[in-house]
Amino acid sequence: MADHASKSYKRVVVKLSGEALQGPSTHGLDAGTLARIAKDLAAASEAGHEVAVVVGGGNFFRGIKGADSGIERARADSIGMLATVMNGLALEQAIEMQGRQARCLSAVPMPALCESFSRRAALHHLAKGRVVIAAGGTGNPFFTTDTGAVLRAAELSADAVLKATQVDGVYTADPKRDPDARRYERLTHDEAIAQNLAVMDTAAFALARENKIPIIVFSIAEAGAIASVLSGGGRSTLVAP
Numbered sequence: 001m002a003d004h005a006s007k008s009y010k011r012v013v014v015k016l017s018g019e020a021l022q023g024p025s026t027h028g029l030d031a032g033t034l035a036r037i038a039k040d041l042a043a044a045s046e047a048g049h050e051v052a053v054v055v056g057g058g059n060f061f062r063g064i065k066g067a068d069s070g071i072e073r074a075r076a077d078s079i080g081m082l083a084t085v086m087n088g089l090a091l092e093q094a095i096e097m098q099g100r101q102a103r104c105l106s107a108v109p110m111p112a113l114c115e116s117f118s119r120r121a122a123l124h125h126l127a128k129g130r131v132v133i134a135a136g137g138t139g140n141p142f143f144t145t146d147t148g149a150v151l152r153a154a155e156l157s158a159d160a161v162l163k164a165t166q167v168d169g170v171y172t173a174d175p176k177r178d179p180d181a182r183r184y185e186r187l188t189h190d191e192a193i194a195q196n197l198a199v200m201d202t203a204a205f206a207l208a209r210e211n212k213i214p215i216i217v218f219s220i221a222e223a224g225a226i227a228s229v230l231s232g233g234g235r236s237t238l239v240a241p
Helices: 031-046 063-068 073-096 119-127 143-155 189-194 202-210 225-230
Strands: 011-016 049-057 101-108 131-134 159-164 215-219 236-239
Touching: 011 031, 011 143, 031 049, 031 073, 031 131, 031 225, 049 073, 049 119, 049 143, 063 073, 073 101, 101 119, 119 131, 119 143, 119 189, 143 159, 143 202, 159 225, 189 202, 215 225
Parallel strands: 011 049, 011 159, 049 131, 101 131, 159 215
Antiparallel strands: 215 236
């Protein structure tokens, strides 16, 4: 069980990887997985939490890998930002199909497709009970969507970042490869940076430390995972000051 007072987290930013939306597929979107995660986000919003989501784009295009293939990094990251908007639009509709209002806001202006991200617009939609999907990363190359999630949490005065992964917390090693890997119940931001834990990049941890934002690392693999974390249950790791 989680040992932190999750019920105090009124406003949260959920960080979803693009890969989380591809389900068992090798790329793209899996309809069943998309619907399951949308249902979970809608339920958290229905329960009274103000929910913002930062979504990655790795199921379509990852900037770093694009740079490895010969595309310059700045351009590759720009393509990756477009991929996050694709996921954001899909997630927006999936949440609305669950009966909850959602708004996709992009850091890369594309008004023909969705609203541009601004702090004021995001806060307005959250106050109206809508799930806000912050797409387009930070709008700049060389920043990961992990850093984008912490940035949005700081901008929106969120109580926590919920980092959704494929494992139920932060481990001393990859639990899928090392049977002796131990799960941390709690870490400080400094410890996560010093140990170079790969669950988030150093810039994201540093920004969270500077703004005293807790990060809860949990598995998104099961239905109801987000609601479970917010109710104080489930297995997770708390990274906090």
